Amino acid sequence: MSGIADVARRAGVSKATASRALTGSTQVSDQTRQRVQEAAAELGYVPSTSAVSLATGRTRNVGVIMPRLNRWFFAEVLEGIQATLLRHGLDLTLYDARPGTEGRRRIFDDFLARKRFDGLIAVGLDPDDHELERLLRIGRPVVSVVGASADISIVTIDDTHAAQRATEHLLALQHTDIAFVGGGTETPWQRVDAARYEGYRRAMAAAGHLPRHIASPTSLPGGYAVAVDELSDARRRPTALVAVCDEVAIGAIVAARQLAIPVPAGLSVVGIDNHEYAEMFSLTTLAQQPRDQGIAAAELLVSTLGTAAAAPVEHRLEARLIVRNSTAPPAAART
Amino acid sequence: MSGIADVARRAGVSKATASRALTGSTQVSDQTRQRVQEAAAELGYVPSTSAVSLATGRTRNVGVIMPRLNRWFFAEVLEGIQATLLRHGLDLTLYDARPGTEGRRRIFDDFLARKRFDGLIAVGLDPDDHELERLLRIGRPVVSVVGASADISIVTIDDTHAAQRATEHLLALQHTDIAFVGGGTETPWQRVDAARYEGYRRAMAAAGHLPRHIASPTSLPGGYAVAVDELSDARRRPTALVAVCDEVAIGAIVAARQLAIPVPAGLSVVGIDNHEYAEMFSLTTLAQQPRDQGIAAAELLVSTLGTAAAAPVEHRLEARLIVRNSTAPPAAART
Numbered sequence: 001m002s003g004i005a006d007v008a009r010r011a012g013v014s015k016a017t018a019s020r021a022l023t024g025s026t027q028v029s030d031q032t033r034q035r036v037q038e039a040a041a042e043l044g045y046v047p048s049t050s051a052v053s054l055a056t057g058r059t060r061n062v063g064v065i066m067p068r069l070n071r072w073f074f075a076e077v078l079e080g081i082q083a084t085l086l087r088h089g090l091d092l093t094l095y096d097a098r099p100g101t102e103g104r105r106r107i108f109d110d111f112l113a114r115k116r117f118d119g120l121i122a123v124g125l126d127p128d129d130h131e132l133e134r135l136l137r138i139g140r141p142v143v144s145v146v147g148a149s150a151d152i153s154i155v156t157i158d159d160t161h162a163a164q165r166a167t168e169h170l171l172a173l174q175h176t177d178i179a180f181v182g183g184g185t186e187t188p189w190q191r192v193d194a195a196r197y198e199g200y201r202r203a204m205a206a207a208g209h210l211p212r213h214i215a216s217p218t219s220l221p222g223g224y225a226v227a228v229d230e231l232s233d234a235r236r237r238p239t240a241l242v243a244v245c246d247e248v249a250i251g252a253i254v255a256a257r258q259l260a261i262p263v264p265a266g267l268s269v270v271g272i273d274n275h276e277y278a279e280m281f282s283l284t285t286l287a288q289q290p291r292d293q294g295i296a297a298a299e300l301l302v303s304t305l306g307t308a309a310a311a312p313v314e315h316r317l318e319a320r321l322i323v324r325n326s327t328a329p330p331a332a333a334r335t
Numbered sequence: 336m337s338g339i340a341d342v343a344r345r346a347g348v349s350k351a352t353a354s355r356a357l358t359g360s361t362q363v364s365d366q367t368r369q370r371v372q373e374a375a376a377e378l379g380y381v382p383s384t385s386a387v388s389l390a391t392g393r394t395r396n397v398g399v400i401m402p403r404l405n406r407w408f409f410a411e412v413l414e415g416i417q418a419t420l421l422r423h424g425l426d427l428t429l430y431d432a433r434p435g436t437e438g439r440r441r442i443f444d445d446f447l448a449r450k451r452f453d454g455l456i457a458v459g460l461d462p463d464d465h466e467l468e469r470l471l472r473i474g475r476p477v478v479s480v481v482g483a484s485a486d487i488s489i490v491t492i493d494d495t496h497a498a499q500r501a502t503e504h505l506l507a508l509q510h511t512d513i514a515f516v517g518g519g520t521e522t523p524w525q526r527v528d529a530a531r532y533e534g535y536r537r538a539m540a541a542a543g544h545l546p547r548h549i550a551s552p553t554s555l556p557g558g559y560a561v562a563v564d565e566l567s568d569a570r571r572r573p574t575a576l577v578a579v580c581d582e583v584a585i586g587a588i589v590a591a592r593q594l595a596i597p598v599p600a601g602l603s604v605v606g607i608d609n610h611e612y613a614e615m616f617s618l619t620t621l622a623q624q625p626r627d628q629g630i631a632a633a634e635l636l637v638s639t640l641g642t643a644a645a646a647p648v649e650h651r652l653e654a655r656l657i658v659r660n661s662t663a664p665p666a667a668a669r670t
Contacts, residue, residue: 061428061451068414069404069413069417070611075406075410076405078404078429078431079404079405082430082431082438086438086441086442086446087438089445091428091451092428092430093396093426093428094413094417094427094428095427096418096421103418103422106421110424111421116396116426219611220615221611221612221614221615224615251615254589254615254616276405276554276555276556277555277556280559280586280589281589
């Protein structure tokens with residue numbers, strides 16, 4: 001394998017000059033840099049990353065912290081981030097910071113302190129005060145997807161507004177007995193769940209209706225199990241559901257079908273996401289594009305790498321209403 | 336922030352000795368190492384990873400390449416890998432090598448050559464010859480999850496055997512008109528799909544029945560769309576399906592419900608996976624534990640880091656049959 005000495009010899013420069021040319025130093029003329037880069041390419045020479053990092057103070061690496069990987073939203077965000085970093089020639093180091101685990105504690109107290117990245121993207125992290133302080137103390141740019149902090153740049157949808165619009169869609173169809181499914185299984189609530197419940201509550205209050213909350217894990221089987229129980233009691237069954245996300249909404253639709261409750265004739269369901277399964281379940285939903293959120297977060301981070309600390313920015317993406325066949329007027333309004 | 340000079344001063348040694356003590360060099364006495372480590376701990380000093388890497392030739396980082404992130408199997412494997420690496424104090428750098436993309440080409444031709452990792456885990460990669468040659472040329476240990484190569488250690492289930500057992504379960508219930516759903520939408524077939532189809536074909540041949548293949552994308556909506564079309568034609572409808580994976584199987588069950596075909600009375604369905612949705616759809620399946628595969632692959636890789644090239648090993652995990660309520664004798668056998 002070729003070393004820096006071979007590259008220098010072929011380009012007819014000193015080792016020091018070859019090294020400077022390849023690490024992007026400004027002390028080398030463009031002409032020399034080109035000659036060295038050509039020599040490196042011809043020899044198939046790839047500089048040792050450790051050496052480049054020491055010379056430049058840059059790792060060419062971005063850390064991504066997320067509380068879970070096996071959910072549609074997080075996987076989509078991650079793919080958007082990965083594609084963007086790849087385009088910029090940056091590596092992605094992944095930190096799986098599941099809440100309440102020893103692993104999460106080690107990430108914040110040990111891994112982050114190593115600073116093996118030029119910047120960080122935190123996805124749906126809901127950091128506590130200690131964790132937030134750790135994040136800020138590392139002195140690298142941080143961009144958050146979901147989550148909220150006055151000190152960190154953020155890419156997100158307006159969760160409260162999205163849930164408010166979902167609820168208003170059902171109110172416009174003449175529903176009055178509308179329950180919110182999701183959140184409330186953890187204390188405190190996940191920030192996203194709380195923001196969406198608040199949007200639902202506001203829309204209900206503005207229409208003069210009492211809110212009703214059905215706690216549910218944020219997953220398809222979780223929504224299914226809760227809905228089987230709630231929907232099977234005809235005396236208590238609402239005419240419509242606002243689900244905290246599409247996975248919970250789809251779980252509720254599968255439960256309704258199992259109970260022979262027709263959707264939308266006997267039950268309307270609206271979600272938030274536009275999950276990849278939304279179309280096959282004809283789910284009305286407020287669509288967000290998590291992949292685009294990942295791309296936007298990565299672009300925002302890349303633009304700030306190596307620059308002086310900039311003021312945090314907030315980048316809000318719009319959630320759009322898609323009406324499919326899971327929502328209709330309630331039976332009472334149709335007679 | 337404290338530097339190595341501060342640590343050296345506090346420990347009463349030279350900078351060179353302090354550096355050697357912290358990078359694990361054997362040229363330092365245990366006593367000195369302890370003094371330096373205590374000084375570093377007191378000052379909150381974390382060594383620059385780049386400097387440690389240059390000094391030790393180790394990156395404390397493992398690369399993970401997978402063709403996609405947003406599928407249950409891959410997310411579970413990744414979580415198993417991540418948890419294991421974290422326990423060993425190793426970082427995880429993720430490479431999303433979607434087939435046929437410019438990103439994948441860059442990963443193999445550029446990113447891997449940088450060698451920013453001590454070893455690699457390749458998950459379901461199906462590398463072509465050029466890519467395999469690149470993998471082997473980097474001279475770092477590689478462990479594969481799924482995939483197959485005589486040159487690389489591998490952690491996997493026996494896909495052919497799993498599909499054979501799934502088919503034999505249906506044959507034992509007296510089904511004869513059994514179709515295989517999945518694979519065949521790409522050329523060449525994905526290796527896993529081909530291995531599972533082969534298991535189905537063998538079981539059918541041994542029982543003297545003709546195989547029948549229904550091509551399908553490997554996804555829940557893909558299986559749904561294909562099954563809606565195939566199952567709606569009562570003249571051609573098989574009495575049972577072996578699905579290439581649980582996502583395709585669940586798509587087929589949802590399709591059957593939409594078409595008012597009762598499962599299992601009118602159609603039996605068996606999958607391979609034991610996906611997190613399998614239970615709520617009462618799916619009979621050959622269960623694999625992708626999280627355990629991720630853990631096993633990471634442990635295997637960690638055990639070989641820094642050692643001389645060892646002979647490739649093959650670690651096969653067993654797939655277990657779980658019978659739920661998606662399989663029953665065909666109507667003809669019950670009358």
